[in-house]
Amino acid sequence: MQWPTKVPGLAYGGDYNPEQWPQQVRIEDIQLMTQAQVNLVSVGIFSWAMIEPAEGEYDWAWLDETMDRLHAAGIGAALATATASPPPWLIAKHPEILPQTADGATLWPGARQHYSPSSPIFRKYALGITRAVAERYADHPALALWHVDNELGCHNAHDYSDDAAAGFRLWLQRRYGTVEQLNSAWGTAFWSQRYSSFDQVLPPRKAPMFVNPTQQLDFHRFSSDVLLEYFTEMKEILRAVTPQIPVTTNFMCTTRSKSMDYFSWAPHMDVIATDHYTIADDDERHIELAFSADLTRGVAAGKPWMLMEHSTSAVNWQQRNRTKSPAEMLRDSLGHVARGADAVMFFQWRQSQAGAEKFHSAMVPHAGPDSDVFSTTVALGSKLKQLSAVQGSTVSADVALLFDYEAWWAAELDSHPNNDLSYPAEVMRWYRAFWKAGVTVDVVHPSADLGGYRAVVVPALYLVSDENAKNVASAAQTGASVLVSYFSGIADEHDHIRLGGYPGAFRELLGIRSEEFWTLQEGEQHRLTSGSHADFWSENLRVEATGDSAAEVVDSWAEGPLQGKPAVTRHATGSGAAWYISTRLEADATQQLVDKVLTEAGISPLRSSLLAQTPQHLHADVEMVRRQSAETSYLFVLNHNDEPVTVTADGDDLLSGEPAETGLTVPAGGVAVIAT
Template sequence: MRSDALLFGGDYNPEQWTEDIWRDDIALMRRAKVNTVTLGVFAWAFLEVDDDVWEWGWFDRIVGMLHDAGIGIDLATPTAAPPLWLQRAHPEIIPVDRTGHRFHPGGRLGWCASHPVWHEYSTRIARRLGERYGQHPAVRMWHVSNEIGGGNRLCYCDASSAAFSRWARERYGTIDELNRAWGTAVWGLRYRSFDDVTAPLASESGQNPSLLLAFDRFASDELGGQYRRERAALQAAGVTTPITTNLMLTVGGSVADYADWQSDLDVVAIDHYTRAADPRRERELAFVASRARGLDRSKPWLVMEHAAGAVNWQPRNAPKAPGELTRHSLAHIAHGADGALFFQWRASASGVEQYHSGMVPHAGAETRQFAEVADLGSSLDRLAEVAGSLVAPSSAALVCDIPSDWAWEEGEKPLHDHALPRAARAWHEALSALGLVPDVVPPRADLSGYRLLVVPTMYSVSEADAAALAAAASGGAVVVIEHLAGIADPENRVITGGYPGAFRSLLGVFGEEFAPLLDGESVPLSSGAVAREWTSRVRALPGTEVVDSYASGDLAGLPAVTRRAVGAGAAWYVSAEVAEGFDALVERVVADAGVTASVPVVAGVEAVRRVGAGGRSWLFLINHSAADAVVPATGVELLTRAAVSGSVTVPTGSVRVVREGPAA
C-alpha cells in the first residue's frame, strides 16, 4: 500500500489481448491516472504451459512496460484458474458436490482445498512467481489467488472427508465429546470413532445442523490454510511486500470466517458488487464497507474489485447510472479504503465474463463510462492526502459473526424464508441516518470503546462472546439484543432453559416460545409500532422494564421490547421484528446510550469523517438524493479546491470532500 496516494486501477489481463493493445492500454492508463493494476489472476496456463514447462518472456515484457510507465503491480498467484493440463493429469483435485459427483474441467476455482496434489502445484507456482518477481520494483503488493472459496467453498471428495475427520479429532479430542457437542443421540446418529466422521454427502432427509455447521467451519479453515500456504511460499521465495487476498464480504456473512484470517492479511481487501435491483444499494455498500473496516480498525483497507458499470451474473444487469461509479468508489474511500480498484481494466470480448463491464468498455475510450473513469482518477489524485488516515472512531457498533449466520442457515428452522441478516442492514441504515457512522465488528473485537452495541443476527453465541457483551453493558454501554440472537451455542445446539439462552441473564427475560407469523400477518404494538414475520412469547423478570408490548392477538399484553439496567449500562431485548416504527425504536435506544451524531445530518447525504496524523480531518459528503444539499462544513473542498466557510453545497448525485479547518 502506498502512503502517498490512493490506489486506482484494476485487474489487467493482457493475455487476452495482442501486444499492440498493451501499448494502447498503458497509454490509456496514464490518461486515466491509473497507478495500480492487478496482474496474473488467470494467467497460470500462459506461464506454466505444461507440467514444469515455463514461458516467462511475455510476462516479463508486460511487467517491464508497466514499470516503465510508473504503474505499480499487485501481482496475483494465478491459482483461481488451474490449467487444463493439470486438471486432466490430476482430476482428483477437482471438487466433488454433495451428491458425490465430481465436477469437470472448464470453470474456475476447480480445486479442492484439502487435496495434497493441489497443495503441491499451487505452492509451486506461488514460489516460482515469488522467486522471479519478489524483488521487482514494480511489484508493490501480492494478491493470493482470487475470491478464495467463491465457487469451491465446499468439497465432499475423499481427501476432504479424511481432512474433516482429522479436523474433528483436533477440535473435539474424543469421539464422546464430538457426540455430545453434536447431539448425535437424535435419530441415533452416534459415531463410534473418528473414522466414521465423513463429509456430509446428501442423504434422503435433512441432516444434523451441528454436523453441517462443523463442516462449514472446517471448510473455512481449509480455505484459510490454502491462503496461508501460498503466502508462506511467497515469503520463502523472498517476498517482503504486503500480501493479501480479496475477501467476499456481504451483509449476511460470507464463504469463510474472515476474522480468523485477519492476522495473516497485511491489508484487508474486499470485492464488492452492488445489486442493480436494490433501490438503496448505497446503504448495502456502506454496511459492507463498515464490515471491512471492522476486521482491522488499525489501518486502511482496500477495495480490490468493484464494477465500473454492469455485471454479468444478475438476472437483469443494468449499467450504473451517470455519476454512480464515482459515488460508489468515493463512498468506499470515505469508509476507510485507501484505494478503489475494479474488475476489470478492459472488458473481455469472449469468455464467461464477456458482458461484465470494464474500465475500458467494448466501445472503447471515447465513451461516457471511460470519461467517468478518467474523472475518478483525477479526483483520487486530488484526494491523495487522505491516504493513510482512518475513519474517525465511532461510539456505536453492530456485532456480527459469519459462523453464526451459517448456523441459522444449516438445519430446519421455525421460519425458513426469514432473512435474518436483514436486521443488521436495517440497524446500520437507521444508525447511519442519525449521523453515528457505526462500525460492524466480529464478536472477538475490542468492544470497550463503544457506548452502543447492537447484536442483530448472532443466532449462535459462545459463552465468551456473551460474557464480553455483558461486560460491555456493566461498563456503561447500552447493548441491544435482537429477536434471534443467542439462541444456539457454537455447535448449533439450542441453549435450553428459556430463550434467548446465551443472553437470558443479561436481559432479565424468559422466552417461552417463538411465534413466527404467517405470510402477510402483522401484530400491532402498544407504541403504535407494527411487528411482521417474527414475534415471541416472553416474560419480563423482576427488575426488567417493559418498553413496548404486543397490543393484540395471542401475545396481547406480553413484552415485545424490554430494558434492564446493568451496572453502568443497560441491556435491551427486541423480541419481534419491528417493521413500522423501527426508526422510533432506534432513536429511543440511541437516546438511552447518550450518543449523538458525529457528522452533519442532512437528509439524503451520506457523511463520513476520516482523521489523520496531526489532527487533520476530512469530511466526505455523498449526495444520494434528487436535490442539491447544503451541509455545514468549514475548510477547503479538495475536489474543486474551493474555500468552504460555514457550509458547502453538494450537488445532487455528487461528492464533496472538505479538509476541515479554517477556510482558505
C-alpha cells in the same frame, strides 16, 4: 498491517489481463493507464495456462514484457499466484482434483476454481506455480503486492470429495481430540449417530433427512479453515522468497458471501482487501455498500484496507444488470474511501472481447477510450490524486454492530422455528436504521473490544459463546446502550440450546425470559400498543427481576395470541441499559426505536449541525463519514438525493477547492471531502 509501500497515495487501478490482447492494445493500455493516473494493477490472476502451457514448461515472455512496461510507466503490480483456474493439462492428468457437491456430482472444468482445496495433488501443483512466479519476479521493481489466488471459496468453498472427507476427519481430530468429545459436541445420541472412530465420519453429504446440525456447522468451519490453510501455504512460499513484499487475497465482505469466516482470516493478511458489487434491484444499494465497507473495516481492525474489485458500470452475472451513471460510479468509489479504503480498484482494466465476463463493465469499455465510462475513469483518477492526503487516516464510530460468520452459518441451518430467517437481512434491518439516522457504525466481531462504544447492536446472534456473551453484558455494565434482537443467545458454540428459557445467554442481561417462540406466518402481522405493527416473529415473553432493577416494558402486543405480553423491553443494568426486541418491527417503528437508543446514548448525527441550511426532507439521504489522521479531519459528504444540499463546516473541499465555512453546495448525486 503492511501496506504496499511502492504505491504512493491512494492506490488506483484494476485487474489487468494483457494476455487477452494483441501488442498494439497492450501498448495503448499503458498510455491510457498513465492518462487515468493508475498506479496499481492486478496481473496474472487467471494466467496459469499461459505461464505454464504444459507441465514444467514456462512461457514468461509476455509477463516479463508486462512487468517491464508497468515499471517504466511508474505503475505497481499486484502479482497473482495464477492459481485461480487450473490449466486443462492438469485436469487431464489428475481429474481427481475436481471438487464434488453434496450429492456426489463432480464440478467439471470450463469455468474457474475447479479444484478441491483439500486435494494434496492440487496443493502440490499450486505451490509449484506459486514458487515459480515468486522466484521469477522476486527482484522486479514493479512488484508491489502479492495477490494469492482470487476470491477464495467463491465457487468451491464446500467440497464433499473423498479428499475433503479425509481433511475433515483430521480437522475434527485436532478440534476435539477424541471421538467421545466429538460425540458430545455433535449430540450423536440423537438418531443413533454415535461414532466409535473418526474414520466413520463423513462430510454432511446429501442424506434422506436433515443432517446433524453441528456436523453441518463444523463443516462450515472446516471449509473456511482448509482454504485459509491453502492460503497460508502459498503465503509462506511468497514470504520466504520476497520477505519485503506484502501478501493478501481478495475477500468478499458483503451480505451475500457467507462461506469464509473473514474475522479468523484477518490476522494472516498483511493488508485486508475485498471485492464489492452492488445489486441492481436493490433501491438502497448504497446502504448495503456502506455496510460492506464498514464490515471490511471491522475485519481490518479499523485500519485502512483495499477495495480490490468493484464495477465501473453494469456487471454480467445478475438477472437484470444495471448501468451506473458517471455520478454513481464516482460516488460508489468514494463511498468506500470514506469508510476506510486506501485503494480503489476495478474488475477490470479493459472489457474482455470474449469469455463469460465479456459484458462485465471495465475501466476501458468495448466502446474504447472515447466513451463516458473512460472519461469517468480518468475523472476518478484525478479525484483520488486530490485525496492522496487521506491515505492512512482512520474512521471512528460510537456504535458497534456485532457480526459473526459462525452465527450466520448456524442461524440459517435447517429445521428452525422460522426457516425464512435471513441473518444478513436482520443485520441490515438495524444497520439501515442507523445509516438513515446519520450515524457511523463499526461492524465488528462479538469478541471485539466494546469498551469505547456508546451503543452496541446485537442482531440475531443465535450462536454465541459464554465469553462473547459476557463481553456484550460488560458493554452495558460500563455504560453502553445494548440493543438485542430476537433469535439471539439461543445456542452455544456447538449449536446446543441453552436451557432454562430464551434468549439463553442474554436472559440475565435483558431481565426477561421467553418460554416459547410464536413465529408468525407469511403475511401475518399484529398491532402493538404503540400503534405500530410487527410480523415474522413473536415470543411468549415475561419480565424477570435481575440485578438491581426489573426490566421495563416499552411496547406490548395489543392483539393476537400474545395480547398483553411484552414485545419490546428495556433493562437498566450497571451504568448502561439493555433493550430486547422480540419481533420484527415495521421500518418506521425500527427507526423510532433506534432514535431513542441514540438519544439515550448521547449520540448525535454529524449532519444534525452541518446541514442547517438544507431542507429537512433531504437529510436522510446525505451520508456523512469522518476520517481522522493525527493532523487533519476529513469529512466525506455523499449526497444520494436528486437535489443539491448545503453543508456548513470548517475547512475546504479537497475536490472543488471551495470553502465550506459559509456554505458549500454539494450537487445532486455529488461528493465533497472537507479537510479541517
